[in-house]
Amino acid sequence: MVRFSDLGIGQDLVQTLWEEGIREPFEVQIEAIPPAMDGKDICCRAPTGSGKTLAFGLPLIERASKAESQRPTSLVLTPTRELAEQIRNVLDPLASRYGMDVLSVYGGTSYGKQRTGLDRGVEILVACPGRLLDLMEKRALTLEDVEIIVLDEADRMADMGFMEPVCDIIESCGEKPQMILFSATLDDDVSRLVEMYQNDPEMIGIGPEEISMDSMEHLFWKIKPYQKTEVSVKSVKRAGRSIIFCRTRRGVDRLGDEMQEMGVELSTLHGGLNQRQRDRAMSKFASGRSMVLIATDVAARGIDVEGINCVIHYDPPDDAKVYKHRSGRTARAGSTGVVISLVKGNEKRRYDRIQKEVGIKKRFSEPHPDDLEKKEFKLVEPRSKRVKNRSNQNHNQRNPRRRDRRGRGQSDNSKRGKRKKRYSRQNDSPRNWGEEKRGRKGRKKRRGARRSHPGNNRRRSE
Template identity: 35%
Template sequence: MSIATTNQPTPNNFTELGLIQPLLARLTEMKYQQPTPIQAQAIPSVLARRDLIAGANTGSGKTAAFALPLLQYLHKIKTTKHNNNDGNYVTGLVLVPTRELAKQVADSIKSYAVHFNGAIKTVAVFGGVSANTQMLALRGGTDILVATPGRLLDLISSNAIKLDNVKTLILDEADRMLSLGFTEELASLLALMPKQKQTLLFSATFPEQVKALTLDLLNDPVEIQLQSADSSTLVQRVFTVNKGQKTALLAHLIKQHKWQQSLIFVNAKNACNHLADKLSKRGITAEVFHGDKGQGARTRVLDAFKAGEIQVLIATDIAARGLDIEKLPVVINFDLPRSPADYMHRIGRSGRAGEVGLALSIIDHEDYHHFNVIEKKNKLRLEREQVAGFETIEFEKDVFSSTNKPVAKPEGSGKKKRKNKQQVNADIWLGNV
């Protein structure tokens, strides 16, 4: 199977993309002035009913890139064809990896569809809340269903919904949906859908091993690749620190720069609570966000953080995928992500939609090797920096050696490096100049 690649110029407005008036009117109300590159390239292909694999940075407008043409297609078939669907049908199915993303995507679709006056029904289903409420919402079927795979399979087993009429399947955060954790569930769902359907894959990252899995899903797809590790609005910095001083440095940075919002990533649920306790002892109140919290608590915490009512949020990677937190100033990797691809998803919570953002990683010598792997996989090279008062012994550059030894840096040795433009911008952002 061949993969076509599109490289169309960005239109000046949404009218040139062939969108209909109800959608154009809503985009005007929402102050969407010009399509982003992913919207400009994806929307015409989706309207043409092509299969698609689309990679673009987080915060680049991927939801609108699939939601707008999907709504237009559904409006067309509902007004020009007799509806032969049975009572528990779904026409457009969007699969996502997390509960929060399911709600966010469904809310966005409903917002875009305001001027259809309720003619297109959208429902979100996910775990952690009552299945009975979701079954009631699905009565009579739905035009668009946004779902996490596990809850969707539960609803299918209860005969609340069928997938035999799906016309469009969308995998949002497709690399995660095609990963090992969702393989069996996705295979079960695909077996219940028609073979003849449009399939769209959207993600910020598409590792090669995941890309190979897409060949069986797609039919003569258009490929759009707009990912870039170099974003002019997101400054990335790496601070080195001695082992055991990460928390002290983190608390120092939060207090020094008085960030109104900071999202801090760790790798485990118990690490969230542990770090929150340690910050509390240093006079910093933090909330936690992880899978052991009930869905109601997760929703309240996330809504409060988005509203600016919580200054520091410590989260596992359930917060790394797709969540849109408007104007989030800083994301901090307290623990490095286990997967190099997740690094880009994490830092993409800041610097969204052209806003200025800052992504910090705090590493000690045990993290050096893994951070080099992250850089290599994401085609990055970031300078290792130190914070005054938290200087560390510099380690040998041979990170692949198992005998790294601390090397004292002679006082006054070496030339002072000239800062590049991004570092100057970062200093201004951090208030260092």
């Protein structure tokens, strides 16, 4: 059995991993960590969820130099905010034990906190290309001290049009840094990056070269536009945990409202949400507090959530590559899954082309969501509700005989009840006047009580 210490990782970091419950390295870590520790450039093809973050993160923690203010020494570039935050959450607990700081910078959040972190000095900077260039233009940092640069999901950055910004960032580094590149596919754009910026890289391939379409069931249902929401609801109630992809932000919000009205617990995710809303949506879905995630293609790559039984193409994907990326959220790690495409009449030709490019041949049939395999899914209660239920349960256990304040045959031991009981023993006390029933008769009665009270009948001294 291979251990992290066999890969060149120091004993202190191995002990930290052990305390975090990380005992054995994955295949991509076994292949990538030794050359990364030797300072070699790496070009690795590996799917999402294979353990890439620690494959490049552990060498960064071991080899990163101490950073000065506004001068990070290691840089990780990612295509999306979610992936940047995910990487930071993995590396920060490990790096903090060695006095190293990890900072993530991306759009949709305040510049203030990010600039404060850079001023303090960070060894490992995790960034999206757009926000990083903005900060560089504002002179919030310089990349002249960067010794190691990591490109994670390089093919996704190419798909999103980040190739030119990525090249500008790489060329802004002072000396030629060590470059570690991870990508699910090594297409033309990624190959160009390798040729331009890597020096005799270590080539590593993990898993199949492409997402396997054979491990999932593909269904293409002919459908009218007004049927799409109803069929989607029936499908997810049969299949359990699911992701539904829409083309636009407005489509995500509209479908989310309609499905919530039909009793489906869901989360929505698209680029129009701020970072806090996006984090809350992903946390809700990943923790099991919602059964369905409705998203644009922003969630098709880089988000690793286990146990997805069904993917629904509510709107058609742009091409075969997007179809693969969407569908690859299910049937992972040896499990099975179902992929459903809702095909309107004018979309049949597009899906014919996608089937041909993907390498599958399926008939277009009428929708039969009731024929899907029934998968059980138990929603996790929100933490606030669990705490409330637990406190009520403990309260009842401590006071098993306690009833409502107005319950018959049972004294009221609350503060209010004790106060009333105490005042009721002193009917002539002025402290009890406020307990009298208010109203015209009550006012007359209180006025008479005040006049007849002994304390009010004293004569003033002449």
